Amino acid sequence: MSGNQVSLLLVGIGGYGSTYVKQLLNEPDLAEAVIAGIVDIHPERSNHYEMLKSMNIPFYPSMESFYAEKKADLAVISTPIQFHCEQTCLALANGSHVLCEKPIAATIQEVRRMMEARDRAGKFVAIGYNLSYTAQIQQLKRDIASGLFGKPKRLKSIVLWRRTDDYFSSGWKGRRKSDKGEWILDSVAHNATSHYLHNMFYVLGARTDASLMPDSVEAELYRVNPIENFDTCAVKAIGEDGVELYFYATHAVQDNFGPSFCFEFDKATITYTSGQHADRIDAVFHDGTVKGYEPQQSTKLLTCIEAAAVGGTDIPCGLEAAYAQVLCMNGMLESMPKVKEFPAGLVRRDEEVRSFWVDGLREALLDSYHRWALPSDLGFEWAAKGDIVRMAGYEAYTG
Ligand SMILES: NC(=O)c1ccc[n+]([C@@H]2O[C@H](COP(=O)([O-])OP(=O)(O)OC[C@H]3O[C@@H](n4cnc5c(N)ncnc54)[C@H](O)[C@@H]3O)[C@@H](O)[C@H]2O)c1
Missing domain, CATH: 3.40.50.720 (NAD(P)-binding Rossmann-like Domain)
Structure with missing residues (x-):
């Protein structure tokens, strides 16, 4: 200090x-x-x-x-x-x-x-x-920016995290607007799992406080919980230079999985799955060499206190860096303005923990993740296609 x-x-x-x-x-x-x-x-x-x-x-x-x-x-x-x-x-x-x-x-x-x-x-x-305040992600981001792995081709992340009735009963979670009419737009992608949506854009940003921006967004938004917004999503965003980003997240499962991600570059593939390989991120080059990134504590609060102590300085994740996630999420709502309800026949209830889940959803999202596809591409009967929304010149989310 x-x-x-x-x-x-x-x-x-x-x-x-x-x-x-x-x-x-x-x-x-x-x-x-x-x-x-x-x-x-x-x-x-x-x-x-x-x-x-x-x-x-x-x-x-x-x-x-x-x-x-x-x-x-x-x-x-x-x-x-x-x-x-x-x-x-x-x-x-x-x-x-x-x-x-x-x-x-x-x-x-x-x-x-x-x-x-x-x-x-x-x-x-x-x-x-x-994550953006860890040495693990900062080192990875620097290596990506330096060209160590070549050009990015496609990235995907998946997070399947159950949430119970209690979670949604806080008065604002899962809501689009407050009683006073303020936008909340809370959802699985804008709250608990937003870290991993943000992270894909963030690691591809050319500077520390910068992210790749989505040029277009195509989303499928679903829900099983009695909420205004969605608790399940599958998203395909295309970023600058045609890089593809896929994101899958839900709160409507019984058994958690992830976060897990896989980032493909010209020269290497970078993978991570929570709880595996001691939580290391591994970059495996096409010649078989591996560069590992060990997990590190987030220094978020300390970094900000130290920056404030010297009157403000560069911080790793400011408004510009975190903007891509908000832009993507607004694009997702434009892509599928009306959230699709899962069919009643697939809805299951766990009374012990008080949560809803959807039969087969965990497998369907994992299948989509493994195949770099959206559920609608794979023909799941509950799936529906969203529009492809161009984000260039997008000015405001107005609902
Ligand atoms: N970084 C992380 O890992 C992480 C984890 C969980 C939540 N969050 C974020 O933290 C934020 C809060 O989420 P939460 O789950 O803690 O919410 P919460 O509803 O559980 O808690 C919010 C707190 O803010 C207080 N509050 C509400 N309205 C207020 C107001 N107008 N002025 C002052 N205080 C007010 C409440 O009394 C409560 O103490 C969200 O943005 C969420 O995404 C971040």
Whole structure:
């Protein structure tokens, strides 16, 4: 660390935000950061509430009330998606750098507002994609950019993660809009598994804080849960230079699989499957040599605190780098505006854990993944084709 003390405002400490609180309370590396205040509409629901109160850390019901009294070098925002844009802009206008949780926001027009607010403020906005703050992904990204593997041809990622009724009952998960009419657009691809959609664009970006942009997006969106948006998707995006990206994700399975990915380049194939090969990413060259990338801890919070300590500097994953995921997700909704329900005959219910799943879906998505295909290409009876949406000149998601 630089030796400068960094004051933090934590916004949202109940869900994922509790991870930041835990780190700040326990990790000596972060000792130079002080919590100047906490904003949460229900702070008492946090496991750390009593501890934080006993430390005399002040709580505020809104960011406005915090900034009326105090300042912070860095605002750490871990609230539901519909608040990311407003809260980031407010923090910037009050002189804070920002670490905002992923995804950036619901729509690309909000991302543009955030970029403008950042440029006006002269501060940084980091987006909390954990992997992008690991030495493992940074080394891989540098090797890709240096041309070590040759040109990228096609990339695919799959994440099959069950989610229960509890998950969807939080009031915003699976919703398109809030009661006040703000876009949320929460979905399997825009929340839990967004890391792996983002990661494909991110590793192909030519600079640290850059990603490949999708030129076109074709998506199939499905659901089994009683939600407004989708819990299952299969996506084909084409990026600059014709590189193909395939993404498969669902919450409607009984048994989890992944994340797993396979990136094909001219000279090598890069693979990863969670829980296999000690979580190493392996690049296997066509001549049989292997370069392995060992798993590393994400340094997300520490990186942002250190950047704030020196008044802002390059951060690995800012708004430009995380933009491709939002653009792709908006394109997915344009590709298939009406989410398709799975046929009732395939819907299964696990009453013990209180979750829905779809008979045969796990196998169908794995089959599609292995064959670099969309479910509709393989003729699954529940599958439907989305439009191919060109993203060049795409200005705004308006529903
Ligand atoms: N990086 C990761 O691995 C990771 C993991 C999980 C969630 N997340 C992200 O974290 C964000 C929050 O998700 P979550 O699952 O923790 O949500 P959550 O609903 O479980 O928790 C949100 C917290 O924000 C508070 N809150 C709600 N509205 C607020 C407002 N207007 N102002 C201040 N506080 C408010 C709530 O009281 C709660 O404490 C999302 O963007 C999500 O994608 C990231």
